[in-house]
Amino acid sequence: MIAPCPTPFNMAAYVLAAGALSPDKIALEILRANGAERWSFARLEAAVRGTGAGLAALGLRPGARVLLRMGNSVDFPLAYLGAIAVGLVPVPTSTALTGPEITAMAQDLSPALVIAGEDVTLPDHPAPVLTLERLRALRNLPPCAYDMGSPDRPAYIVFTSGSGGRPRAVVHAHRAVWARRMMWEGWYGLRAHDRMMHAGAFNWTYTLGTGLMDPWAIGATALVVEPGAPLGLLMRRHDATIFAAVPGVYRQLLEGGKLRQMPHLRHGLSAGEKLPEATRTAWAAATGTEIFEALGMSECSTYISGSPARPAPPGALGYPQDGRRVTVLEGDEGILAIHRDDPGLMLGYLGAGGLDLPLQGEWFVTGDRVARAEGGAITYLGRDDDMMNAGGFRVSPLEVERALADHPEIDDIAVTDIDIRPDVRIIAAFYTAPQPLDEAALNAFAAARLARYKQPRLYRHLPRLPRGANGKLSRRALRALFKADDDKS
Numbered sequence: 001m002i003a004p005c006p007t008p009f010n011m012a013a014y015v016l017a018a019g020a021l022s023p024d025k026i027a028l029e030i031l032r033a034n035g036a037e038r039w040s041f042a043r044l045e046a047a048v049r050g051t052g053a054g055l056a057a058l059g060l061r062p063g064a065r066v067l068l069r070m071g072n073s074v075d076f077p078l079a080y081l082g083a084i085a086v087g088l089v090p091v092p093t094s095t096a097l098t099g100p101e102i103t104a105m106a107q108d109l110s111p112a113l114v115i116a117g118e119d120v121t122l123p124d125h126p127a128p129v130l131t132l133e134r135l136r137a138l139r140n141l142p143p144c145a146y147d148m149g150s151p152d153r154p155a156y157i158v159f160t161s162g163s164g165g166r167p168r169a170v171v172h173a174h175r176a177v178w179a180r181r182m183m184w185e186g187w188y189g190l191r192a193h194d195r196m197m198h199a200g201a202f203n204w205t206y207t208l209g210t211g212l213m214d215p216w217a218i219g220a221t222a223l224v225v226e227p228g229a230p231l232g233l234l235m236r237r238h239d240a241t242i243f244a245a246v247p248g249v250y251r252q253l254l255e256g257g258k259l260r261q262m263p264h265l266r267h268g269l270s271a272g273e274k275l276p277e278a279t280r281t282a283w284a285a286a287t288g289t290e291i292f293e294a295l296g297m298s299e300c301s302t303y304i305s306g307s308p309a310r311p312a313p314p315g316a317l318g319y320p321q322d323g324r325r326v327t328v329l330e331g332d333e334g335i336l337a338i339h340r341d342d343p344g345l346m347l348g349y350l351g352a353g354g355l356d357l358p359l360q361g362e363w364f365v366t367g368d369r370v371a372r373a374e375g376g377a378i379t380y381l382g383r384d385d386d387m388m389n390a391g392g393f394r395v396s397p398l399e400v401e402r403a404l405a406d407h408p409e410i411d412d413i414a415v416t417d418i419d420i421r422p423d424v425r426i427i428a429a430f431y432t433a434p435q436p437l438d439e440a441a442l443n444a445f446a447a448a449r450l451a452r453y454k455q456p457r458l459y460r461h462l463p464r465l466p467r468g469a470n471g472k473l474s475r476r477a478l479r480a481l482f483k484a485d486d487d488k489s
Helices: 011-021 041-057 075-085 099-109 132-140 175-179 181-188 205-218 231-237 247-257 277-287 397-404 439-447 475-488
Strands: 026-032 035-040 065-069 089-092 113-116 129-131 154-161 167-173 195-198 221-225 242-245 267-270 290-297 301-305 326-328 333-339 348-351 354-356 363-372 378-383 388-390 393-395 412-421 424-432 458-461
Touching: 011 041, 011 075, 011 175, 011 205, 026 041, 035 041, 041 075, 041 132, 065 075, 065 099, 075 089, 075 132, 075 154, 075 205, 099 167, 113 132, 129 132, 154 175, 154 393, 167 175, 175 181, 175 205, 181 205, 181 290, 181 301, 195 205, 205 221, 205 242, 221 231, 231 247, 242 247, 247 267, 247 277, 277 290, 290 363, 326 363, 388 412, 388 424, 393 397, 397 412, 397 424, 397 439, 412 475, 424 475
Parallel strands: 026 221, 065 089, 065 113, 089 154, 113 129, 195 221, 195 242, 242 267, 267 290, 424 458
Antiparallel strands: 026 035, 154 167, 167 348, 290 301, 326 333, 333 363, 348 354, 363 378, 388 393, 412 424
């Protein structure tokens, strides 16, 4: 069990406190094919606190929201932690989002400031924009004082696809980062001497938490790879001891059979979607290391996992982390639920009337269906709703359908994810129209309205969509229809 979060508390101050004990140690390496950008803990904290001072000098008051529209550079964590340091509430977002998508988010947020990189789509919103050039100038300002306060006040906001088809703003408290200490033993096996490599983008909560905040909070080094750089080579060259990624990245590294033993790698971490057993086995054979898997969600990060200290039994996902307050509704097979007092649970969804934490009694229902064995091991059985998984991102089919339904020649549209080969799932769109439509034109239509990871990879023209007697669409029937057609071909 972890101790309760101390008070007063500030997430940024906590994340950087361990590094102050070894200020010259490297906190961050951004790895490129031809080199690396390195930041010591002393340099990192000075830049964070300078950034915080500059943001406060703009007249932003504690609690104001700051929309982050930046790519995979060190500017992202500096702006993120700098905002939190002075009590602002940063909102990281993907640079892949289109104008309509980010505008809808901004309307929900009413941000006081947008921090934007070059060539990144901005929302149609009156909030002032701070460029990277101006942001970088803030680093050298005298350090801000940390805004200390209740650990239950809002610290940051992330967006997740909701079952209603519209992304929802998830508000997390400062205490959320303290609750992540349960993962240090319950999933990572994290130590201060580790060099944690993460393959994701800075704007993703998996990267921000597992790849940056947690290593820094324990005084370890974070390794983040520039997009397109050779992961396997850099893992060896920079002595990564823990590697974190989604299952698709592990599969890509294994393709071609060229992955070699990693002399410094202790183990890998996987989250975002179910890890195929074939991938786990192939990785162990190629590298001599295990992959420990975790289940989580934007509303509570990860809470079920295997770890070096307590590996998951064969076929199971893992165990509730020590200190988590979770249960399985309906007995030993049912829906996972998180108690309202779990320290890592969100404050709620941002809505017009304030924060909304939907509960059934005392429980937040996750929608993940699992089986619980004797001894507490959890086996993941899938989503209880129709949410799709695209490369580790949860995507609502309703959101994709709504975007494609505006096509003037489409009469009816349905979207689901399908298996195209073992361990590979993609988003597919099934539509009715007077005649089959040009797929390149459909791709272009989707690209103008949806981020790349939300866009269908396959389109199928049908004479009608499968619906029940009450008119309800059957996505299960769509998957079966695709499989039957695929088996014939």
